[in-house]
Each structure stands twice: as structure tokens, then as C-alpha cells.
Amino acid sequence: MKLISNEEALALAALDAAPDSILIVDDTGAIFRANPAVELLTGYSAEELSGQSVSIFLPPHMRSKHSDLVRKFFLNPVARPMGMVSQLQLLRKDGLMVSVDIALGHCTMDGLLAGVVFMRDMTEVKRLQEDMRYQATHDGLTGLANRWQFMQHFEQAIHRARRSGRTLALLLLDLDEFKDINDAHGHAAGDQVLIEVARRLRSSLRAGDVIARLGGDEFTVLLPDVPSMDHVLTVVQKLQRSLSASCRFKMGELSLGASIGVAAFPTDAQDSGMLMRFADMAMYAAKTQGRGTHAVYRPEMSEALRLRNQMHERLKRAVETQALELHYQPQVDVKTGAVVGVEALLRWHDAELGCVPPDHFIPVAVTSGLIHPLGDWVLETACRQASLWDGNGTPVRVSINLSAQQFRQTQLPARLQQLLDQHGTRADLIELEITETEAMAEPDTTRQVFDRLRALGISIALDDFGTGYSSLAYLRLLPVSRLKIDREFIRQVMENNNDAVLVRAVIAMSHMLGLPVVAEGVEDAAQLGFLRSNGCESYQGWLFSKALPAAEITRLLGRFDCSAAWESCDAPA
Known part of the structure; x- marks a missing residue:
């Protein structure tokens, strides 16, 4: 051995x-x-x-x-x-x-x-290397490609399209009102929505199409080798149908939607940077058209985007410096002619832009997120003013329009209670207006929110009634204080028999439900006479007065016995 x-x-x-x-x-x-x-x-x-x-x-x-x-x-x-x-x-x-x-x-x-x-x-x-490589190139929440990985695919696709002479399309998708979901239900709920959106995008596209989450609620889709723009628009419509289908989450049933901007190579631009920019312009153009729409880039969008950015910056400054103001349009008793309420309406005069109509700057506020501080300022200003009029011995109901974003905020009732306490405002002097369309989007959720608001003593009006598709079964269950008939029906009520029939029906139905009616946009005596003969309780419009600054409303209220007038206006005829 x-x-x-x-x-x-x-x-x-x-x-x-x-x-x-x-x-x-x-x-x-x-x-x-x-x-x-x-x-x-x-x-x-x-x-x-x-x-x-x-x-x-x-x-x-x-x-x-x-x-x-x-x-x-x-x-x-x-x-x-x-x-x-x-x-x-x-x-x-x-x-x-x-x-x-x-x-x-x-x-x-x-x-x-x-x-x-x-x-x-x-x-x-x-395995760790693969995990790191995956994490570096994919979105951790949805599993889609991230911005870096997408841009690699994008550059390669442009190179191939340039050599082959084929067309490719870039789609930018921004979820509609996603911030409201986060605000109302929390970020965990928002994550569920993003995961579901990613799943729907995958199921609606070809294997060779590239999908990415760029960040937040913004997604992008690359369609290589498309035969025509008609084909692209067909894909866009398919995506919107898929995304708009309601889905049940832990927090309840939600209807999703996205605004989509489209740009194409080589028609619109020759490089990735310009295509991204143009698709972004088209997406913002789609946002201004309303929920769940799309837009294809056009050269004039560049100027529109410049103006929009200018308006956004000026509006942001106006909100920060409280350079906007509220005017108030009187709501008048049809029988007595007394002022029984006022509707608070936003007005903005800018040193550079001049007088900017609300239908121009409100969409900018919505898409930029400024609607939240702007809406809160309106609530506080209106509550303060209602308290001042009450203190002067001229109590009058102040109606405040709620944006869809405000309405979905879980902290809305608590914020209103805080404002009522802060300014010593009587709750019965405040009325919140929400459009019929928005109220009926999610009736069960709407009822819960309405119940919480009514518990504060605040009344609720259903605005623009007749333009949506209300179910009477839901309507009778909602704790609504009054209905407002949209001005479009009043405008033609003397010339268009269909509008006249609809207005009569709305008034009759409202009275059956025990609800008084306010008609908007009354501009001549004949319209007022029609409303009076059909039992409408009150109206607003230029026949009596346009929206006025608070000081002028104060002088106007001094001519009426407001204490008796506004309290007697709620009983339907």
C-alpha cells in the first residue's frame, strides 16, 4: 500500500x-x-x-x-x-x-x-441573468415590453420598413379617466385595471405586433407591415371595442376606455422620434373629442398642440393664482318670477388668451389633471359665497356642477363636510349637479355616492336630462332632488314638435316621481309660456339674466324675499 x-x-x-x-x-x-x-x-x-x-x-x-x-x-x-x-x-x-x-x-x-x-x-x-434581462426589458406589472425594449423593436421595424418600402403604424393609447379609478378605489385597483388592459391588448393583436406599457396608464402598439390605413383603423376600432367592454373587478364593475392616437411611417414621419411625437399629438386630439375615441395625425395638429400647451400653462397659472372667477346664473320661479337659486359657472379671462370659453379650457383641465384643483376651488368658492348670501339675509340655493372626476373621488363627501364647516355654510343651500349620462354610467355606484352626499343635507340635481338613456327603474331609486332639462330641447320647443313632446313627457314623469323641474336655456317669452302651461317649476336663461358676478347677484337678490322664495320652490306642480 x-x-x-x-x-x-x-x-x-x-x-x-x-x-x-x-x-x-x-x-x-x-x-x-x-x-x-x-x-x-x-x-x-x-x-x-x-x-x-x-x-x-x-x-x-x-x-x-x-x-x-x-x-x-x-x-x-x-x-x-x-x-x-x-x-x-x-x-x-x-x-x-x-x-x-x-x-x-x-x-x-x-x-x-x-x-x-x-x-x-x-x-x-x-436564471438570475434571465430574470434581470427580463426585468430590464419588460414592465414589471403587466409583463409587456417596457419603453426601452419597445424603442429597440421600433427602430428595427423602421429599418425593415425603409428597406422593404412597407408601411408601419404607431398607436399611442391613454386610458380615459384612469386617475379617477386610482383616486376612488386606490392604486391596487388601478393595477388590476392595467393588468386587464394588457390582457385585452394581447388578445386583440397579431403575434408580430409589439405592445408596450410606456408608464402610468399609457400604452403603445406597433403594427409592422400594414397593408393600408384602412386596416390600421380596423385594428384601432377592434381595440376600442375590446377595451370598452365592462369588466368586473374586486372593487365592482367598471367600464374601461382609451383615447388612441395614430401615426404612420413613412406617410407622417421618417424616424421614431417624430412618429412618437405625432402619435402623441393625435392622442391628445382624440382626448378632446371625448371618451373612447381615436384620431389620426394631421399636420394641423402641431399648431393645435402648441395652442393647447399654451392654454395648459396659462390655466395652470390661473389655478395657482386663483385668477378664475365664478359667475352665477339665476334660477327663477316660473309662477312668481322670484330668484330661487343660482348656478355657479366658471369664467376665465386671461391676459394673453383673452376670454376663454369653458368648453375650451375644461377639456384641457380634464386631460391634464388640473380638473381636480380647479373643481375643488369651485366647490370652496361656491360654499363661501352661499354662506355670505345667507349671512346677508338673502339665502339662495347654489348649484355646483360636478365633473366626472370629482364625482368618483371617494373623499368628496368628507371634503364637502369640511367646506361646510369651514365657511359655516348651510348644507341645504348647496346643490350638486351631475349629468344624466355620468350618473347612469354606473348606477349602483352612483346611488351609493348620492346617499352619502344626501346624508350631509346636500341636494342633488340630474343635469342635461333627456340627453342620456336613464332607466326609470334606476331613476326612481336615486335620491335626486330635481331634474334639469337640457337647453337643446328648450331651444327648439316651439318649432320642433318632437322636442315639445319630450319636454312635456319629462315634466310629467318628474312630477310622477315627486321631482321639480328646472329648464335651461330659456331665451324668449314663448318658451317660458310653454313651460308655465306644462307645470315646469323654474327656469334659467338669458330671458331673465345671463350669468353674473357675485356682486351683481347680491344686488339682484336684495330685490326679492329670498328666504321665502327658495324654500317654496321644491314642490312639483
């Missing part, structure tokens, strides 16, 4: 304890020693490997080539560290391939040159 020295014993102990797999091979590549870690990596025991060629760890078709490499190594044995060969795999005993890295060394044993092979299992490292 051969005795081994202390140094050899120490070397063998280190070999057996090493975490990496280590093989000792002769100059033919035959294995004559393997440490215990080799069995964990390869599935072969040391006894099974003894005398076997190291090429046992390679697929059969690679073994002859590997034998040549072994011979070359022993002719010029140069140590090689880990990391020199990428994508190296080892064939296990069970037939599975394992990612490994190897290092080579050499030593002398019993006077003969031997090779030392260090093998390291890279499975976990490869």
Missing part, C-alpha cells in the same frame, strides 16, 4: 471538500479521480466515471471534436479561468442538459502530466 505525504493528504481533503465539481484526467482525457461534488452536478458516481472519457458529458456528435481539443491542451497546457466559454452545457446521466462554466488547470501526478477540470453549475446564475 502506497503511503501519501501530509501535503498529498491535505490536497485530497481540499479536493473532496470543494463546492465546485473537480475532475483529474490523463493526457487522453480519461477520468481517474472525481470529487463528491461531481455526482451532484452530473448524476454519475466517482466509480462510474473512473476510466471514462471526459467527453461523456457532451452530446455524441460533439465528442470527436472534443478529443482533438484535449490533445491540443496537453501539447500546450495553459491554465484557463472561468468565464471564457459562454453557453456551455453539460450532459447529465439522466439526459438533461445543465448550464455550466469550466476552468482548466494542470498538475503532475506520479511524474505524469494531468489535467484539472473545474466545473461550476450555472443554472441559478443563468
Whole structure:
């Protein structure tokens, strides 16, 4: 029996304890020693490997080539560290391939040159690398490509389209009123919506189309090799149908929607930067048209975007400096002619833009998020003014229009209670107006919000009645204080028999439900006479007065016994 020295014993102990797999091979590549870690990596025991060629760890078709490499190594044995060969795999005993890295060394044993092979299992490292690569190129929430990855695909697609002469289309999608979902239900609910949107986009597009989440609620779709713009618009319409289908989430049923902007290569622009910019312009143009619409880029949108950006900056400054004001349009008792209420209406005169109509700046406020501070300012200003009129002995109901964004905010009742307390405003002097269309979008949710508002003592009016599609079954369950007939029906009531029939029907239906009616947009005596003969309780419009500053309303109220007038106006005829 051969005795081994202390140094050899120490070397063998280190070999057996090493975490990496280590093989000792002769100059033919035959294995004559393997440490215990080799069995964990390869599935072969040391006894099974003894005398076997190291090429046992390679697929059969690679073994002859590997034998040549072994011979070359022993002719010029140069140590090689880990990391020199990428994508190296080892064939296990069970037939599975394992990612490994190897290092080579050499030593002398019993006077003969031997090779030392260090093998390291890279499975976990490869998995971590793949995870890191995926995280670097994909959105963590939806699994879609992220902005960086999308731009790589985008540049490659433009290069291919330029060579082939084909058309590609870029779609930018921005979810409608997504911030309201976050505000009303929390960010976890918003995440559910984003995941669902990603799922719907995937299911509506071809395998070769590229979908990405750019951030927030903004998504983009790249349609390579499209045959025509008609095809693109067909895809856009398909996406909008898919997104607009209601979906039940943990927080309840929601109707989704997106505004989509479209730009095409090479028609609109020749590079990715300009295409992104033009698609963005088209998307904002779609936003101004209303929920769930799309727009294709046109050159005149560039000027429109410049004006919109200017208006946004000026409006932001106006909100910050409280440079807007409220005017109030009187609501008048049809029978007595007394002022029984006023509707608060926003007015904005800008030093650069002049007088800006609400239908111009409100859409900008909505798409930019300014509607939230702007709406809060309106609530506070109106509550303060109602308290001042009450303190002067001329109490009058002040009606305040709620935006869809305000209405969906969970903190709305608490904020109103805070304002009532802060300014000492009687709750019964405040009326909130919400459009019929918005109220009926989610009737069950609407009823819950209405109940919370009515619990404060605040009344609620259903605005623009007749323009939506109310269900009487829902309407009778909503705690509404009055209905407002849209001005479009009043405008033609004396000339258009259909409008006259509808107005009569609305008044009769409202009275059956025990609700008084306010008619908007009354401009001549004949219209007023029609309303009087059909039992309408009150009206507003230029026949009596346009919207006036608070000081002029104060003088107007001084001519009436408001304490009696506004309290008697709620009973339907």
C-alpha cells in the first residue's frame, strides 16, 4: 500500500471538500479521480466515471471534436479561468442538459502530466441573468415590453420598413379617466385595471405586433407591415371595442376606455422620434373629442398642440393664482318670477388668451389633471359665497356642477363636510349637479355616492336630462332632488314638435316621481309660456339674466324675499 505525504493528504481533503465539481484526467482525457461534488452536478458516481472519457458529458456528435481539443491542451497546457466559454452545457446521466462554466488547470501526478477540470453549475446564475434581462426589458406589472425594449423593436421595424418600402403604424393609447379609478378605489385597483388592459391588448393583436406599457396608464402598439390605413383603423376600432367592454373587478364593475392616437411611417414621419411625437399629438386630439375615441395625425395638429400647451400653462397659472372667477346664473320661479337659486359657472379671462370659453379650457383641465384643483376651488368658492348670501339675509340655493372626476373621488363627501364647516355654510343651500349620462354610467355606484352626499343635507340635481338613456327603474331609486332639462330641447320647443313632446313627457314623469323641474336655456317669452302651461317649476336663461358676478347677484337678490322664495320652490306642480 502506497503511503501519501501530509501535503498529498491535505490536497485530497481540499479536493473532496470543494463546492465546485473537480475532475483529474490523463493526457487522453480519461477520468481517474472525481470529487463528491461531481455526482451532484452530473448524476454519475466517482466509480462510474473512473476510466471514462471526459467527453461523456457532451452530446455524441460533439465528442470527436472534443478529443482533438484535449490533445491540443496537453501539447500546450495553459491554465484557463472561468468565464471564457459562454453557453456551455453539460450532459447529465439522466439526459438533461445543465448550464455550466469550466476552468482548466494542470498538475503532475506520479511524474505524469494531468489535467484539472473545474466545473461550476450555472443554472441559478443563468436564471438570475434571465430574470434581470427580463426585468430590464419588460414592465414589471403587466409583463409587456417596457419603453426601452419597445424603442429597440421600433427602430428595427423602421429599418425593415425603409428597406422593404412597407408601411408601419404607431398607436399611442391613454386610458380615459384612469386617475379617477386610482383616486376612488386606490392604486391596487388601478393595477388590476392595467393588468386587464394588457390582457385585452394581447388578445386583440397579431403575434408580430409589439405592445408596450410606456408608464402610468399609457400604452403603445406597433403594427409592422400594414397593408393600408384602412386596416390600421380596423385594428384601432377592434381595440376600442375590446377595451370598452365592462369588466368586473374586486372593487365592482367598471367600464374601461382609451383615447388612441395614430401615426404612420413613412406617410407622417421618417424616424421614431417624430412618429412618437405625432402619435402623441393625435392622442391628445382624440382626448378632446371625448371618451373612447381615436384620431389620426394631421399636420394641423402641431399648431393645435402648441395652442393647447399654451392654454395648459396659462390655466395652470390661473389655478395657482386663483385668477378664475365664478359667475352665477339665476334660477327663477316660473309662477312668481322670484330668484330661487343660482348656478355657479366658471369664467376665465386671461391676459394673453383673452376670454376663454369653458368648453375650451375644461377639456384641457380634464386631460391634464388640473380638473381636480380647479373643481375643488369651485366647490370652496361656491360654499363661501352661499354662506355670505345667507349671512346677508338673502339665502339662495347654489348649484355646483360636478365633473366626472370629482364625482368618483371617494373623499368628496368628507371634503364637502369640511367646506361646510369651514365657511359655516348651510348644507341645504348647496346643490350638486351631475349629468344624466355620468350618473347612469354606473348606477349602483352612483346611488351609493348620492346617499352619502344626501346624508350631509346636500341636494342633488340630474343635469342635461333627456340627453342620456336613464332607466326609470334606476331613476326612481336615486335620491335626486330635481331634474334639469337640457337647453337643446328648450331651444327648439316651439318649432320642433318632437322636442315639445319630450319636454312635456319629462315634466310629467318628474312630477310622477315627486321631482321639480328646472329648464335651461330659456331665451324668449314663448318658451317660458310653454313651460308655465306644462307645470315646469323654474327656469334659467338669458330671458331673465345671463350669468353674473357675485356682486351683481347680491344686488339682484336684495330685490326679492329670498328666504321665502327658495324654500317654496321644491314642490312639483
